[in-house]
Structure formats: C-alpha cells, structure tokens
Amino acid sequence: MKIKSLVIQDVGGISSLKLENLNPHLNIICGENGIGKTNIIESISACFTIYSPNELKKKADSNSGLIELNMTDINEGFKKIEYIVDVFYPREFNDNNTNYRTLYKFWENYSKFLMYFKADRFFSYQRIDSLKIHDDIEQHTKNNLKGVSRNNLKDWFIRNELLSKQAYTEDVNKKNIGYAKEFITLLNSNYSFSSIKQDMEIYINSPTGEIPYEYLSSGFKSCLFIMWGIIREIQIRFPNIEAKNFNGVIIIDEIELHLHPEWQNKICNVLKRAFPNTQFIVTTHSPHVIQTAEHNQVIALEGINGILNKKDLESARNGFSGWSIEEILTDVMGMRDLRTEWYRLTLSKFNTALDEENVESAKAIFSELETRLHPQSTELTLFRFQLKALTGE
Structure with a gap:
C-alpha cells in the first residue's frame, strides 16, 4: 500500500x-x-x-x-x-x-x-518482572491515530530473544528478532547486542564495555523505539511477514x-x-x-x-x-x-557610526563584534576593512 x-x-x-x-x-x-x-x-x-x-x-x-x-x-x-x-x-x-x-x-x-x-518518545526505566505472552491485534490496528505505544517494547524484545533459542519458534520470528538486533549496529557500528541476563535486562556492547540498554543515549533509544516498534507492529499485524518486506x-x-x-x-x-x-x-x-x-x-x-x-x-x-x-x-x-536580535542591533549601530564618521563609536562596536563573531567570519573581515577605510589606519 x-x-x-x-x-x-x-x-x-x-x-x-x-x-x-x-x-x-x-x-x-x-x-x-x-x-x-x-x-x-x-x-x-x-x-x-x-x-x-x-x-x-x-x-x-x-x-x-x-x-x-x-x-x-x-x-x-x-x-x-x-x-x-x-x-x-x-x-x-x-x-x-x-x-x-x-x-x-x-x-x-x-x-x-x-x-x-507520535512526537512523544521519552524513555524512562522499565523493570521487567514478567513477560507478556499475547498482544491483541485489534489494539494495534483499530486506533492508529493514537500512535504506536512504547509500552511493553522492552518486554517484546526480551520475550522474542529468549524464544528465538527454542526449536519450536517460527523461523520468521527468529529472523525478525535477529533483524532487531542488527539495528543496533546499523545505527552505530561501535555498538552491538550482547545478551539478556538473569536480571531480565538487555545488555549492549559499547566502546566503554558492556552496558544495560537503558544506559544508551536518549537519541539512540529514540531510534530503537522507532525501528523496534516497527518490527513489533509488523510481527503482531502480519505474523508471517519478515519485517524488512513490509509494504x-x-x-x-x-x-x-x-x-x-x-x-x-x-x-x-x-x-x-x-x-x-x-x-x-x-x-x-x-x-x-x-x-x-x-x-x-x-x-x-x-x-x-x-x-x-x-x-x-x-x-x-x-x-x-x-x-x-x-x-x-x-x-x-x-x-x-x-542572525540574533543582538547581532542585528549591533550591526545597525556599527553602520550608523560609519555613516556619521564617528570613529570612537565605530571602534568600540567593532571591538564588541570581534569578541563575539566566529574567528573565521567573512563578515568580520568586511567590518575590519570598513573600519580601516574610516580611520585611514
């Protein structure tokens, strides 16, 4: 579609x-x-x-x-x-x-x-005490205007990763959770999935060592929410489809x-x-x-x-x-x-000082511009040239 x-x-x-x-x-x-x-x-x-x-x-x-x-x-x-x-x-x-x-x-x-x-993608820590076994398809398809929920996303990943080790798990579900793990490295090649440990936490390999999933930056987790959220929704809505083939x-x-x-x-x-x-x-x-x-x-x-x-x-x-x-x-x-309002006002004052040939005022304003503008600013070079033309120095 x-x-x-x-x-x-x-x-x-x-x-x-x-x-x-x-x-x-x-x-x-x-x-x-x-x-x-x-x-x-x-x-x-x-x-x-x-x-x-x-x-x-x-x-x-x-x-x-x-x-x-x-x-x-x-x-x-x-x-x-x-x-x-x-x-x-x-x-x-x-x-x-x-x-x-x-x-x-x-x-x-x-x-x-x-x-x-939706724009609400804030993450807070979620402790997993038990795993939800079933997702109601109607809750995920009948009210799209409410947006994809982040609730139970961590639960979903843990459940599917544990089930992927079982012989009876459908191949499509194994492929989808494998795809979800690949996303971590796709987002940043220095990171990868590590394991689910006894504390029911997701652990990630990072440049500083193995860290819990919650230690990732808010941006990293925001991306994973979208990408894992897509796979989760596909798995619920289309149980027989590999996530990457969603149309x-x-x-x-x-x-x-x-x-x-x-x-x-x-x-x-x-x-x-x-x-x-x-x-x-x-x-x-x-x-x-x-x-x-x-x-x-x-x-x-x-x-x-x-x-x-x-x-x-x-x-x-x-x-x-x-x-x-x-x-x-x-x-x-x-x-x-x-530009900021400060810059516009200061530039206006500088131009006025140049027009009125007010050397002392122009020097003072240029000094302020010089301290605030980027050292490589082409505009600062122009202002310096204009000041020299006024002073003859």
Whole structure:
C-alpha cells in the first residue's frame, strides 16, 4: 500500500491543501512552526483509524471537514476514500449510511498497513518482572491515530530473544528478532547486542564495555523505539511477514527528536535501508534531515490563513546534499533571518557610526563584534576593512 495524493479541506487549522504525487519511499514535510504539519499526518492517520470520533476536528468556522486520500494497493490497484470530519461518527452509524459502510470496509482492509509514531518518545526505566505472552491485534490496528505505544517494547524484545533459542519458534520470528538486533549496529557500528541476563535486562556492547540498554543515549533509544516498534507492529499485524518486506506506510512526527545533528543527517537513510518497501511520511524542523533528501522527497509548505501550498523547489532538482544548512533554513524552511536580535542591533549601530564618521563609536562596536563573531567570519573581515577605510589606519 502506498499513498499517492491527499486533499484536506477545513480540518483543524487547515482551510485547504492538495498534495499530489507523493514519493513512494520518503516524504519529508516541513514549514513554519504552526503551519499544520502535525495536522496533516493526523489527517492521514485518521483515515486508517476506526475509533477517532473526537480526536480530529473540523475548522472552527466550517460546517464539516473533508479528507480525500488516494492510494494504490499492489493487489487491487487504485483506491480512493473520503473521510468526513465532524459530520458522522461510528456512534451515528445506521444501515442507510452508505458512506460509513464504505469507510468501515476500508478500515477493515487497510488499517493494519499504517503505523504512526507520535512526537512523544521519552524513555524512562522499565523493570521487567514478567513477560507478556499475547498482544491483541485489534489494539494495534483499530486506533492508529493514537500512535504506536512504547509500552511493553522492552518486554517484546526480551520475550522474542529468549524464544528465538527454542526449536519450536517460527523461523520468521527468529529472523525478525535477529533483524532487531542488527539495528543496533546499523545505527552505530561501535555498538552491538550482547545478551539478556538473569536480571531480565538487555545488555549492549559499547566502546566503554558492556552496558544495560537503558544506559544508551536518549537519541539512540529514540531510534530503537522507532525501528523496534516497527518490527513489533509488523510481527503482531502480519505474523508471517519478515519485517524488512513490509509494504505499507509509516508516519513519524518530528523525526529529529532527541537526535544529535549527525544522527538527524542519517536517520532517514537508515530507515529506508532497513525497510526498503515502506513509504515513510515524516515531519521535521531540522535542516539536517532535509540535507540528505532528494528533490521530490521534500514537501515544504507555505501559506496564509490556512490555505497551504507546496513550495516550488525546482532549484534543488538534483537534491539537497550540496546545500548548506543556512540555504535550507531560508529557501526551504522559510526562516527570514538567521542572525540574533543582538547581532542585528549591533550591526545597525556599527553602520550608523560609519555613516556619521564617528570613529570612537565605530571602534568600540567593532571591538564588541570581534569578541563575539566566529574567528573565521567573512563578515568580520568586511567590518575590519570598513573600519580601516574610516580611520585611514
């Protein structure tokens, strides 16, 4: 399953948005803060959620909202679904409501093909006293809008690692837990899985020796939550499928959360490599995430009063790998000024001193700039030249 296009009208803060020709592998949604990135991915998730009557709202001044989603099914071809917001809910279902019957059939067939990782990816220590034996598939497929839960993820890994040693364990489950262990090294070649010990803790080989899983950085654990979470969901939803063959949609809100810029720069490529048949739709505030993307993988949003458009990025038709962070921030993400207010005010004072030929003031301001700007700043070289021109020294 892949999503091809999306239309949103009067949902949340969005008055109108049309996204066409979504990339089958990776779509990175970015734009100004508050423009509606999370609203978009929750609109998609709502289409794959049976129990979402009170979680998605129409725009305040509208009678109803509409989400129109077009997708392809490798077995059945092109599919189209219309999701009406704040007009009918499951509690209003009746035999004459053909729209609801169509939607319910869509949910039954496709809800298991979508996973949504929300921005809440904080980790705290979890002690394992006993292992949960069974996961209810309905809890993992009927309410995608709530997002994939981190609860019992550590429990899941320990249980499957212990069971992988048993002869009766299905080969597909052995392969999937082996895949989960490989992710540790895929994220950082200096780390690898070590063992499960009697204290029911996961131990990791690290450059400083063997450490408990909880000792990993928050960024490392955030990545593992996503990658292990995907395998766990696949194992529950599709018991006979190897995780790397999953052919569905995975949505991740604020993919850069907890990640060092170096990891932000590689997380999307790691996910594509780990799950090559999956369509990822992610949101980000990070230029480092965008820097590794191709031209047709970035959806930069712009608009006024909820009327949103996809920004023309034809200047990056060969991708963003050669773009600087500053160029991405201004041309893609819409930042108007990359300097601090202190810098802008100080520069204004310096220019005024130059215009008024106030040598003493210009020297004092330049001295302050010299102490605060980067030693290799090209602007500092220009300011020094301007000061020499004023003083004649």
